[in-house]
Ligand code: GLV
């Protein structure tokens with residue numbers, strides 16, 4: 001049997017790569033940076049499978065450049081806004097993703113960001129390193145309390161629920177806004193709220209929605225205007241859910257207390273972005289799922305999705321088209 005040819009757009013952990021190498025002829029993009037558009041269009045030509053990252057835009061042009069033998073697209077991420085799902089469905093190409101395995105790891109990170117912004121951890125670290133710690137001060141680096149506060153979760157999927165569990169352990173009151181989770185299906189001690197109420201009442205607002213036309217710039221100037229001046233916004237979902245200009249205005253004019261971002265628009269954030277001048281912003285380079293164990297599990301899951309697709313079998317974790 002000839003080994004199917006596949007294109008893997010970045011070196012993923014061995015747990016997945018060795019499964020692929022055992023069964024396929026793997027063209028592995030060797031660089032740390034993603035393939036350029038031209039390189040992507042050229043490298044997919046003639047392949048039966050594509051294993052993509054969230055940095056690769058996999059649209060109709062890429063699918064057509066690959067050719068009619070393309071059998072499967074497997075995304076090394078739970079989110080799949082980088083893939084044109086209708087275009088894949090129209091061509092009969094199943095798309096895989098990695099739900100579940102990264103839920104707890106990403107929820108841990110959302111909570112780390114929340115705590116860091118609330119207690120000004122990054123500022124505090126910079127303060128000490130700059131040699132500014134001269135004595136104990138009654139009013140230095142005062143933050144906001146997490147314990148006893150209200151968390152508003154926008155999106156109550158797997159990750160949102162995992163963040164809710166952590167919040168309950170911290171004695172927070174949990175509100176959520178998610179039309180797919182009606183009041184009768186609300187998890188214990190989680191209260192549904194309309195978006196307006198959530199924005200007005202929450203001390204912490206954490207985003208857990210996928211990026212879709214409906215969620216793009218969901219958090220805009222009008223949303224910031226409703227938030228408390230002590231509010232903290234946490235985004236571990238997708239950058240474009242927040243309007244970056246409105247975020248800059250809200251933070252620089254202290255209309256909210258702080259924000260913590262693992263994702264930005266655009267991504268990566270330009271080094272000269274005015275957001276990076278703000279001391280009330282905590283920022284990370286899209287590392288929510290980045291634990292050794294979880295990235296290994298994602299690699300295995302992405303490989304298993306791809307291999308199932310090559311065999312013409314149902315993908316273990318397929319995006320509903
Ligand atoms: C990361 O953002 C993912 O969707 O897995």
Ligand code: GLV
Nearest residue numbers: 100157158159160
């Ligand atoms: C991702 O796992 C989500 O559905 O929140």
